[in-house]
Amino acid sequence: MQIPLEERPGAPGSDEERPGAPGSDARLNSMSLKERLRADLAHAIKARDEVRTATLRMALAAITTEEVSGATARTLTDEDIIKVLLRERKKRDEAAEAFAAAGRQDLADRERAEAEVIAAYLPEPLSDDELRAAVREAIAEVGAVPGPEGARFIGPVMKLLTARLSGRADGSRIAAEVRQQLAG
Template sequence: MSELKNQMRSDLKDSMKAKDKPRTAALRMLLAALQEEETKGSKHELTDADVLAVVAREIKKRRESAEVYADAGRQELADSELAEAEVFEAYQPAQLDDDELGELVDAAVAAVAEETGEAPTMKQMGQVMKKAKADAAGRADGKRLSEAVKARLQG
């Protein structure tokens, strides 16, 4: 079993003992999403990388929902969604700052340039994104990474 998933289960027990209802509910939802991912298609055990992907997806869902709720004037629901996202973020690796992200994108661009023999353009954005996403390994949001790659390829 994934070490990260074991940590989540342990944290769930601790939050239940502490009677921290919001944290308990958030962790239960996250573990349910992991269970669903394990049983989808062919049953398989999730690796830590798979768990991180699910955590990132759940954080993205919560942020998008919070934005929709806030736009609709339902701030209490938006705050609830953001609180859940905050609980989930504890399981992600430390996020890259702007300088580190820039270095990672530069390295990805250089790697693609070496493979193709010419400086990549927007047409090769997919190749650069694939390389950058692999190097980032959950340490940068996909949207932020995409924006950095676009800026680098256009400028």
């Protein structure tokens, strides 16, 4: 007698937590982001989750394209993969807006669903309070002085924050907060 897929221990949709399952802390600590994407793709295929499967395949294709672009092939770090995923998520968000504006709500919904799948692999975005605190800390570290002279410190503060907050806050959001705090 064969056990139905959803009742098998560790199968997609089963209640039993398994190594490599979405949300598994053990997996998050031991696997690279690319390995995690591959494992989740296998689970999505088995679960016949069309949107998740297509999205993860697209993400892995974008990562592979990035790895082989340039003069020599290279292996991307998790930080590099996050940059690729951020770029792919932004594409999905822009496409959803364009489809919604054109009256194609079905396609806009599909793009939003893909963006949500990608978002699950990105770091948690900073709250407004966390962003303000990070900007205050960077301003103090650089020795910037808020006020009329503050504008000349925007570059050094942005350079510091862009490296620290990669993937957790949009650059335009960081820049707006830096300008506001340096203005005095």
